[in-house]
Amino acid sequence: MSNSLPLETLASATETADEIAEEIADETVTMGCCGPILPLQLTDDAAGELSTVFKALANPVRLQMLDILNRRAGEVCVCDIEGHFDLSQPTISHHLRVLRQAGLVDAEQRGTWIYYRVRAETMEQMRAFLGGFCC
Structure with a gap:
C-alpha cells in the first residue's frame, strides 16, 4: 500500500494552501516584534x-x-x-x-x-x- 497521494490531490492541496497564504498575506501588513500586524478595519x-x-x-x-x-x-x-x-x-x-x-x-x-x-x-x-x- 502506498502512502503517496494522487498528483491531482497534491495539486489541489497546493492551490488551496496558496489561496490561504494569499488571504493571510492580504490581511497582514507586516510582521511586528510579536507577530503579524493586521490592517485597520475601522475606517x-x-x-x-x-x-x-x-x-x-x-x-x-x-x-x-x-x-x-x-x-x-x-x-x-x-x-x-x-x-x-x-x-x-x-x-x-x-x-x-x-x-x-x-x-x-x-x-x-x-x-x-x-x-x-x-x-x-x-x-x-x-x-x-x-x-x-x-x-
Missing part, C-alpha cells in the same frame, strides 16, 4: 462617528437621559425628561442636542413640545462594534 470616518457617539455618552446626565429614553418604549416628551433632573431647561436642551447630533436620538416637534426616541440604528452599530471586544 477614519467610522472611527470619527463612533468617537462622537462615545463623547456624547461620556457625560453622566446624557447617559441617564439615554437610559430614560431606552427604558420607555417609543417616545418621551422633553417635559417628562426635564422632571428627572435638577437642571435648567436650556441645559436639558443642550444635553439632548448633543445626543441628537451624535445620532443617538431622534427628535420630533409637536406644537411647543419636542418628543425624543432612541435611534435604534446607532445603538445597533455600537452593539456590533463593542461586541468584537468580548466573547
Whole structure:
C-alpha cells in the first residue's frame, strides 16, 4: 500500500494552501516584534462617528437621559425628561442636542413640545462594534 497521494490531490492541496497564504498575506501588513500586524478595519470616518457617539455618552446626565429614553418604549416628551433632573431647561436642551447630533436620538416637534426616541440604528452599530471586544 502506498502512502503517496494522487498528483491531482497534491495539486489541489497546493492551490488551496496558496489561496490561504494569499488571504493571510492580504490581511497582514507586516510582521511586528510579536507577530503579524493586521490592517485597520475601522475606517477614519467610522472611527470619527463612533468617537462622537462615545463623547456624547461620556457625560453622566446624557447617559441617564439615554437610559430614560431606552427604558420607555417609543417616545418621551422633553417635559417628562426635564422632571428627572435638577437642571435648567436650556441645559436639558443642550444635553439632548448633543445626543441628537451624535445620532443617538431622534427628535420630533409637536406644537411647543419636542418628543425624543432612541435611534435604534446607532445603538445597533455600537452593539456590533463593542461586541468584537468580548466573547
